[in-house]
Every structure is written in structure tokens, then in C-alpha cells.
Amino acid sequence: MPLRFAVVVFPGTWSDHDTQYALSGVLGQEADLVWHRERDLSRYDVVVLPGGFSYGDYLRAGAIGRFSPVMEAVAAHAEVGKPLIGICNGFQLLCEAHLLPGALMRNDSLQYRCVWVHMRVENAETPFTLACQPGQVLRIPISHGEGRYVADEETLAELESSGRVAFRYCSAEGEVTAEANPNGSMNDIAGIINDGGNVLGLMPHPERACEPLMGSEDGLALWLSLLEWAKVRA
Amino acid sequence: MAIDQRALDAIALSRDEYELIVSRLGREPNEVELGMFGALWSEHCGYKNSRPLLRLLPGEGAYVLTKRGEENAGAVDIGDGVCVVMKIESHNHPSAIEPYEGAATGVGGIVRDIFAMGARPIAILDSLRFGPLSDAHNRYLFGGVVGGISGYGNCLGIPTVGGEVAFEDSYTANPLVNAMCVGVAPIDKLVSAKAEGEGNLLMLVGADTGRDGIHGASGLASRTDPQARFDELRPAVQVGNPFLEKMLMEACLDLAGNHVDWITGIQDLGAAGLTSSSLEAAAMAGCGIHLDVAKVPRREEGMTPYEVMLSESQERMLITVRRGHKDDVVALFERWEVPWAVIGEVTVDGYARIYDGEALVADLPIEVVVEAPEYTREPVRPPELDEMQALDLAALSDLTDASAALLRLLASPNVASKRWVYRQYDQSVLTNTVIEAGADAAVLRIKGTERGIAVTTDGNGRYCHVSPSAGGAIAVAEAARNVVCVGAQPVAVTDCLNFGNPERPEVYYQMKEAIRGMAAACEVLGTPVISGNVSLYNETGEQAVYPTPVIGMLGLLEDVSKHCHTGFSAEGDEVFLLGAALEQPAAALAASEYLKLEHDLVGGRLEIDLDLEARVQRTALAAIRQGVANACHDCSDGGLAVALAEMCLAGGLGLDASAAPDVQRLDAALFGEAQSRILVAVPADKREELLTIAQGMNVPFAYVGRVDGDRLRLWSVDLPLTELRDAYEGGLERALEG
Numbered sequence: 017m018p019l020r021f022a023v024v025v026f027p028g029t030w031s032d033h034d035t036q037y038a039l040s041g042v043l044g045q046e047a048d049l050v051w052h053r054e055r056d057l058s059r060y061d062v063v064v065l066p067g068g069f070s071y072g073d074y075l076r077a078g079a080i081g082r083f084s085p086v087m088e089a090v091a092a093h094a095e096v097g098k099p100l101i102g103i104c105n106g107f108q109l110l111c112e113a114h115l116l117p118g119a120l121m122r123n124d125s126l127q128y129r130c131v132w133v134h135m136r137v138e139n140a141e142t143p144f145t146l147a148c149q150p151g152q153v154l155r156i157p158i159s160h161g162e163g164r165y166v167a168d169e170e171t172l173a174e175l176e177s178s179g180r181v182a183f184r185y186c187s188a189e190g191e192v193t194a195e196a197n198p199n200g201s202m203n204d205i206a207g208i209i210n211d212g213g214n215v216l217g218l219m220p221h222p223e224r225a226c227e228p229l230m231g232s233e234d235g236l237a238l239w240l241s242l243l244e245w246a247k248v249r250a
Numbered sequence: 251m252a253i254d255q256r257a258l259d260a261i262a263l264s265r266d267e268y269e270l271i272v273s274r275l276g277r278e279p280n281e282v283e284l285g286m287f288g289a290l291w292s293e294h295c296g297y298k299n300s301r302p303l304l305r306l307l308p309g310e311g312a313y314v315l316t317k318r319g320e321e322n323a324g325a326v327d328i329g330d331g332v333c334v335v336m337k338i339e340s341h342n343h344p345s346a347i348e349p350y351e352g353a354a355t356g357v358g359g360i361v362r363d364i365f366a367m368g369a370r371p372i373a374i375l376d377s378l379r380f381g382p383l384s385d386a387h388n389r390y391l392f393g394g395v396v397g398g399i400s401g402y403g404n405c406l407g408i409p410t411v412g413g414e415v416a417f418e419d420s421y422t423a424n425p426l427v428n429a430m431c432v433g434v435a436p437i438d439k440l441v442s443a444k445a446e447g448e449g450n451l452l453m454l455v456g457a458d459t460g461r462d463g464i465h466g467a468s469g470l471a472s473r474t475d476p477q478a479r480f481d482e483l484r485p486a487v488q489v490g491n492p493f494l495e496k497m498l499m500e501a502c503l504d505l506a507g508n509h510v511d512w513i514t515g516i517q518d519l520g521a522a523g524l525t526s527s528s529l530e531a532a533a534m535a536g537c538g539i540h541l542d543v544a545k546v547p548r549r550e551e552g553m554t555p556y557e558v559m560l561s562e563s564q565e566r567m568l569i570t571v572r573r574g575h576k577d578d579v580v581a582l583f584e585r586w587e588v589p590w591a592v593i594g595e596v597t598v599d600g601y602a603r604i605y606d607g608e609a610l611v612a613d614l615p616i617e618v619v620v621e622a623p624e625y626t627r628e629p630v631r632p633p634e635l636d637e638m639q640a641l642d643l644a645a646l647s648d649l650t651d652a653s654a655a656l657l658r659l660l661a662s663p664n665v666a667s668k669r670w671v672y673r674q675y676d677q678s679v680l681t682n683t684v685i686e687a688g689a690d691a692a693v694l695r696i697k698g699t700e701r702g703i704a705v706t707t708d709g710n711g712r713y714c715h716v717s718p719s720a721g722g723a724i725a726v727a728e729a730a731r732n733v734v735c736v737g738a739q740p741v742a743v744t745d746c747l748n749f750g751n752p753e754r755p756e757v758y759y760q761m762k763e764a765i766r767g768m769a770a771a772c773e774v775l776g777t778p779v780i781s782g783n784v785s786l787y788n789e790t791g792e793q794a795v796y797p798t799p800v801i802g803m804l805g806l807l808e809d810v811s812k813h814c815h816t817g818f819s820a821e822g823d824e825v826f827l828l829g830a831a832l833e834q835p836a837a838a839l840a841a842s843e844y845l846k847l848e849h850d851l852v853g854g855r856l857e858i859d860l861d862l863e864a865r866v867q868r869t870a871l872a873a874i875r876q877g878v879a880n881a882c883h884d885c886s887d888g889g890l891a892v893a894l895a896e897m898c899l900a901g902g903l904g905l906d907a908s909a910a911p912d913v914q915r916l917d918a919a920l921f922g923e924a925q926s927r928i929l930v931a932v933p934a935d936k937r938e939e940l941l942t943i944a945q946g947m948n949v950p951f952a953y954v955g956r957v958d959g960d961r962l963r964l965w966s967v968d969l970p971l972t973e974l975r976d977a978y979e980g981g982l983e984r985a986l987e988g
Binding site (some may be wrong): 030130 | 397400401404405406407491492493494496497585586587673674675676677678679680681683684695697810811
């Protein structure tokens with residue numbers, strides 16, 4: 017049985033088709049594009065909030081999108097423990113909606129950045145990283161202007177001590193260095209999970225790295241992890 | 251005569267043109283009507299000066315689906331029922347005044363041209379030219395333009411995959427900002443712009459109409475008085491809303507892709523706003539329109555019919571809705587949360603009747619308004635051409651320190667890596683990008699097929715300045731060569747012709763010669779010009795920009811997996827130069843980057859052998875398609891040494907060419923910019939295959955060296971990759987520090 021993915025489309029979302037293509041075109045799963053006015057996501061196994069500029073990111077990335085009708089259903093989906101992933105703008109939305117702690121601020125360069133980065137798997141026991149080795153380095157593109165992860169000291173300490181930093185920017189060799197951090201994120205954080213372990217937010221775009229022709233297949237690891245997680249749970 | 255000169259100046263019409271309007275109408279036009287004439291008879295919309303010259307360019311080809319100039323963009327059949335739609339357009343004048351919004355709305359406008367045809371935009375390219383970065387105002391324009399492209403394009407979710415950036419004195423205060431967009435559509439879903447069918451409804455969708463951009467076409471882009479232009483005309487620059495454009499795009503693509511039977515046409519509102527879009531859409535079908543400006547949603551109160559008809563507010567489209575499908579179309583736009591308004595309907599009498607509620611404010615025969623007069627001028631060869639071409643390059647002393655010269659060249663902003671620019675652009679959204687910005691051309695796959703396309707833009711104002719005709723031909727040849735180097739067959743061109751004031755005979759000469767050169771190259775290389783745009787009056791004070799035709803080239807890969815990269819990929823590969831010997835005469839330094847940078851000279855005379863060019867391109871393409879080539883790169887700006895350094899840096903591998911036979915002039919051999927040269931790296935066991943292909947095509951070639959280690963060694967050049975990388979990748983950023 018394929019997994020059923022809801023790929024939520026806000027006005028201004030643009031990674032919806034890419035995510036659907038990776039999930040159904042490459043991996044053969046069921047992936048529906050769900051318009052942001054939908055209020056019921058209970059039929060889906062996994063919800064993805066893809067990248068883009070919801071409502072143009074006017075005011076602040078994700079600040080308006082979090083009030084979309086679908087967001088209550090997104091919260092309900094997380095509440096029952098089902099996997100929820102926010103990628104890029106989706107990560108920003110999850111932080112704005114307080115489904116994840118912290119915030120994503122303007123890149124320290126004050127410029128948009130679209131480059132290939134490396135990120136290290138810091139916790140290989142989440143539903144999103146089961147298929148990875150601890151410390152495995154994934155090569156995946158980023159594309160954002162507001163991706164600098166910030167949180168207060170207490171939150172950062174809590175994230176670090178409880179294994180909730182899922183991914184950290186690193187060099188190709190897996191070294192965490194200032195040069196490898198593309199946006200100035202605190203603790204070089206590229207992705208985090210919630211305290212329940214079922215909500216992931218990350219800035220890099222795994223859906224863009226699912227075929228050799230696109231320059232990398234490393235993004236598949238996230239989706240394959242979810243398939244494995246579903247099998248283990250069944 | 252009642253009309254005064256100031257009223258005519260405001261819309262850039264001449265006294266003679268006014269007389270012509272009166273005689274064609276049989277009466278004097280009122281204010282609204284005159285404004286409409288001004289817009290449609292502007293150079294920007296009416297191509298008064300350029301139309302006779304544009305006819306020189308071939309426009310037809312077996313795969314071309316559109317007639318140039320008739321639709322919003324040109325379309326080419328690429329097989330498997332899919333077509334590629336593309337166009338390039340300038341936004342030079344708005345960007346000179348307000349760089350961020352000027353460039354942003356340039357992107358917005360060209361993207362609308364593509365989705366107006368029902369094609370999903372899959373790539374944006376930007377060809378940019380500025381004055382030197384040593385000047386603070388040029389740095390401001392550069393930063394603003396790049397920021398505007400990034401801000402608008404990224405928000406739309408369309409990758410910006412390529413383009414070019416160049417710096418020359420002549421573009422100071424008059425930057426060139428040319429944006430190209432490429433889209434794909436199923437051939438049977440292509441949509442026309444036509445407004446036809448009596449009683450069908452004209453629906454304006456997207457943004458409200460404001461006072462921004464009035465006189466953009468007539469005043470800003472076509473004005474003959476450059477002195478006054480910049481400060482006075484700031485309000486003529488539009489302000490963009492990329493979020494609304496994104497919603498408008500999705501709604502229009504939904505309409506075109508799934509419900510094309512509900513409409514007869516989709517037309518973008520660009521230059522001259524509602525006036526040009528509605529009249530041109532009706533003219534295309536030989537119909538008329540009845541339009542009520544009172545029904546146009548406004549951004550501000552108190553706008554006159556004149557202002558509504560001439561506003562260039564962005565993010566608006568005009569849809570011709572078939573009777574009986576109004577409710578369907580309304581529901582579709584409401585679902586996408588895009589505002590709409592029915593503002594009129596199609597008639598059959600060929601007249602544009604514009605009302606303001608009950609009052610008739612304009613009543614014009616459309617045929618007369620859309621037919622701008624045409625001017626053929628007498629070209630005069632600029633006297634300085636002879637002087638420039640007579641420059642004795644052989645009298646220059648040869649270089650003494652080749653390594654140092656190479657490092658300076660690699661670090662110069664024209665040659666240095668443009669990574670600082672393109673890392674601000676989303677290049678991979680839509681997951682089609684196989685080769686990203688920074689290569690000879692970008693490669694994109696076409697989902698649902700095995701095919702791919704290669705796209706690039708190319709132009710060289712300095713070349714056209716010293717040899718207008720050869721320069722025009724070289725622009726086409728180099729663009730074609732670039733798509734060949736990634737493994738694509740060149741198939742079609744979209745062009746953006748940037749020149750000064752055509753009323754000056756010397757500028758007209760440059761235009762005519764450059765276009766003749768382009769036409770010759772397009773014929774020989776089999777690449778018709780399917781769409782384009784002309785931008786004239788690019789001047790500051792009395793000084794025109796370098797004549798700069800920019801070529802957007804489309805190439806086709808039957809099998810996208812057979813693409814080729816720039817970088818060396820394997821030690822031991824052997825590197826060959828196709829098209830020429832290593833030795834070059836001093837004349838090869840003509841108009842080169844080296845000549846400008848090291849000698850501060852612009853001169854010499856350019857030549858290109860188009861027949862050789864075609865054979866060299868066929869050789870390289872065959873080598874890639876037959877799996878012989880491991881790497882391939884065009885040898886152009888900066889010459890052989892720069893091209894080899896780029897191949898080393900892109901692949902992270904060095905080259906040993908220290909055994910290359912001695913040459914008379916090191917400067918010409920290393921940095922000369924002779925045309926029709928391509929570098930190819932092949933595994934040692936495939937060298938004979940390459941040479942067999944080259945000999946079969948009667949193409950000269952020369953052995954350069956062997957991929958090896960982490961240094962570039964070429965005659966007296968001997969540098970580690972780290973030093974090359976620092977110069978090449980840090981050059982632009984250091985120049986930006988001022």
C-alpha cells in the first residue's frame with residue numbers, strides 16, 4: 017500500500033509540483049495537491065507543507081499563511097502523531113504556527129541564496145531519517161532569503177540535549193564549519209523536529225534532489241525513511 | 251492647428267505624425283485618442299524605425315509554429331507534441347531610473363508574455379550590462395537590478411538559469427536589462443491573444459489599475475530627449491507585485507490548460523496597457539471592441555479615461571471570454587483568489603469605442619491606430635569606425651608575465667565568475683535544471699519526454715562597436731556555439747536589439763549592419779528569429795550605448811542524458827582545440843577583453859567565417875552525441891587561456907599543456923578572441939574518433955595538452971588552481987567593494 021501524502025498548496029506556494037513529482041513520479045506514492053481552504057486532512061498519512069512564498073511572504077515569511085483555513089487541520093494531523101514535514105516556506109509556517117520552536121530570520125548575507133549545501137544527519141532515529149546512517153552527509157539545494165534559524169538559549173539547549181536537531185549544515189566531509197553554514201543559522205541548524213518527534217522542519221529542499229539527472233539523489237533518504245517508518249509501524 | 255508642440259512632446263509624436271493621424275481619421279483626435287495613438291505609434295509598440303530592418307531576419311523554419319510579432323511570444327515544435335515558447339524583452343529605461351522595480355517588472359512582463367500563450371514558464375535568463383563598478387552609481391544600479399530580478403523571479407517559482415553580465419563605460423547611467431523567459435506547452439493547448447466573436451466578453455483580471463507607468467511606452471522607452479528623461483519620468487516606472495503575478499499565472503494556466511474552450515484569447519497588458527492589449531487583440535481577429543473604462547477597477551480615485559487607457563500597472567491580463575462561459579471563468583479566477591472585472595465586449599465593426607459610463611470618449615478605427623508609420627532612414631558609417639579598425643595590433647608589445655596577465659583577466663568583472671549574481675536566483679525550482687547557471691548554456695529536461703533544451707543569452711557590444719556586421723553575426727554564432735557545447739542542436743533565436751537614437755544616421759548604420767550580420771548567421775546556422783524586442787534611444791547625454799544586439803538561443807537535446815559539462819572530469823583526458831591552430835596573429839586581439847584591460851584600447855577589426863563556424867559546431871555536437879567528449883567549452887571572452895582555466899576550475903583538475911609548440915605572439919595565442927573555436931576533452935582512447943569526426947567535417951584542430959594534477963601549465967603560464975580560483979571567484983566581489 018502506498019502512503020498517502022497531502023501536499024498543501026497556499027497561494028504563492030511553488031514547490032508543490034516538485035514535491036508531488038518526487039513522491040508520486042519518482043517514488044510511486046499517492047500525493048495529492050491540497051488547496052489551503054481544505055479543513056480536513058484526516059485521510060492522509062503524511063502532510064507536507066512545501067516551499068514557496070505563501071501570500072508573497074509579505075510582512076514576514078509564513079506570517080500570513082499560518083492563518084490559512086488548512087492550518088487547523090495541519091495542527092490536528094500533528095496532534096494525533098502523524099508525520100508532518102515543513103520544507104523551506106513550510107518550515108517558516110510551522111514556526112509561525114508554533115508547531116516548532118524558534119524562528120527563521122533574514123539570511124546573514126541579507127541576500128537570497130540558492131546553492132547546493134551539505135547537511136549532516138544528527139539524529140537517525142526520527143521517522144524522517146530512519147533510512148540514514150548517523151552522521152551521514154546529504155547534498156541538497158537550499159533556496160531562501162529567510163532561513164537563519166534562531167531560538168533563545170533555553171530552546172537551543174533543549175533541542176540539542178533531546179536530539180531534536182535533525183540536520184546540521186556541514187562541509188562535504190561532514191565537518192561543521194562557519195563556511196558551510198549558508199545563512200548564519202544558530203548552531204548550524206538546517207532542520208529540527210518537535211518534542212513528539214513527528215514534525216520536521218528544514219530549510220533545504222529534499223524534493224529537488226531525488227534523481228541523478230538533477231545532480232543528487234540524497235533527498236530520497238527522507239522519503240524512504242518515511243516509507244520504512246510506515247512499514248515498521250504497520 | 252489647435253494642437254501645441256508640448257502635447258505632442260509628452261507622447262513623443264512628431265508634427266508630421268499628427269498630420270498623418272488627422273488625414274487618416276478625417277478629423278482631429280481628442281485627448282484620449284491622441285494618447286492612444288501616441289502609445290501605439292511609439293517606437294516601443296509600433297517599431298516605426300526598426301520594422302524594415304527586422305524584415306531582414308529569417309523568421310521561418312520547419313518547426314516554427316508562430317509568425318513573428320503576431321503573438322505574445324514565439325513557439326517552436328520540439329517533438330512529442332510539446333512546444334517551447336520564448337521571448338526576450340528589454341526594461342532598460344525603467345531600470346536606469348528605478349533599478350529594483352525596473353528589473354523586477356521586466357521579469358514580470360516577459361513571464362506574462364509566456365503564460366499568455368498557455369505555456370508554463372520554466373526558465374528565466376537575464377542579460378545585463380552596466381557601466382564600470384568603480385563608479386558608485388553603477389554599483390547601485392547593478393545591486394538594484396540583481397535584487398529586483400531575484401525578488402520577483404524567486405517569488406514566482408520560476409528558475410533563473412542563466413544570462414550574462416558585462417561592464418563597459420558606454421552603459422554608465424544607461425544599463426541594459428534584457429529578460430528572457432522560456433515556457434513549455436502541449437502544442438494543442440497553445441492559446442492565441444485574439445479577441446474575436448461578436449458579443450464575447452472582455453475580462454480584465456489581476457491587479458487594479460493605478461497611475462503608475464503612464465507614458466512608459468511613449469515617453470520612457472521611445473523618447474528622443476534623453477536629458478529630461480530620467481528625473482522627470484520616475485513616476486513612469488511601474489511597481490511590481492510578484493505574489494499577485496504568481497496567482498495570475500496559475501489561474502491563466504488552469505484556464506488555458508483545462509478550459510480553453512471557454513475563451514478565444516489571453517493577452518498580456520504590457521507597454522501602453524489597456525490600449526495596446528485590447529486594440530492589438532481585436533486587430534488580430536479583424537474585430538472591434540466596446541469598452542467602458544468606468545468598469546475598470548482602480549487603485550486610486552479620480553483617474554481620467556486617458557489615465558486608465560494608458561496606465562502600465564503590472565500583473566493584469568485581458569481575457570476574451572466566450573458568451574455563456576462568463577460564470578465558469580469567474581468561478582475559476584475566484585478560486586485562485588484573483589480579482590476580475592468585465593469591462594467590455596467584442597464587436598464586429600473594426601472600431602475601438604471607449605466609453606466612460608455613458609459618454610463616448612474615443613472612437614477610432616482600429617486598423618488605423620495599430621498601423622504605425624514606417625521609416626527607412628539613410629545610414630551613415632560612423633567616421634570613428636575606420637580609425638578604430640585601423641588600429642595596428644601588431645605594433646603592440648607582447649606580454650612579459652603571462653601568469654600575472656591571466657590572473658588579472660580572470661579577476662576582471664567581465665570575465666570573473668558571476669556566482670555572486672546567480673546564487674541570489676533560484677535555479678532549481680520546478681526540478682528541471684540539469685545544468686545550472688555558470689556553464690556555456692543551461693540545460694533543462696522536458697518532463698514527460700526524453701528530451702531536453704539548452705538556453706543561453708549572448709551579446710557583445712564592444713564587438714558590434716568596432717565591427718557592427720561581424721559583431722551581429724558573432725552574437726548569433728557564439729550563442730549557438732554555447733548551446734552546442736552542452737550537447738544541444740541550436741534551433742531558434744529570440745533577440746533584443748539595444749541601440750541608441752535611430753534618428754541619428756550613425757546609430758541607424760550600426761543597427762542596420764548588426765542586423766545584417768545577425769541575419770547572415772541565422773541563415774547559415776539554421777536558427778530563425780521567432781520573437782524579440784527592440785529598445786532604442788539608449789543614450790545618456792549625446793552618448794549612445796554600444797550597439798548591443800542580444801541573442802537568446804534555444805537548443806534541443808533529443809536525449810537529455812547526453813549533455814556535456816564544461817569542467818574536466820578525468821585525469822589523462824586529452825584536450826583539443828577545434829576550429830583553429832594554437833598560434834594566432836596579433837589581429838586576433840581585436841576588441842578583446844585583454845586589449846581593453848591591459849592596453850586600455852578598443853579597436854581592431856573582427857571577422858567570422860560562418861561556414862567554418864557551422865562545421866566546428868557540427869563537429870563538437872557529433873563528439874558529444876557519440877559519447878566521445880568528456881568536457882566541452884566555448885573559447886570566447888578572454889581567449890584560450892581563460893577558457894582552459896574555466897575548464898580546470900569547473901572540474902577541479904589541472905591541465906598540462908607545457909609542451910605546446912612555441913608561438914610568435916604569446917598575447918594573441920593566450921588571450922586573442924578569434925571566433926569559431928571550441929575546446930574538447932576526450933579520453934586518450936577516443937582521440938582518434940574525435941579527429942576522424944573533425945577531419946570528416948574539414949575542421950582544423952590542435953592538440954592542447956593533458957588533464958593532469960592541480961596546476962594550469964600553458965606556455966609560460968604556470969599557476970595552481972587555488973590561485974586561479976581566488977582570482978576567478980573573488981573578482982566580482984572585490985570589484986563590488988569599490
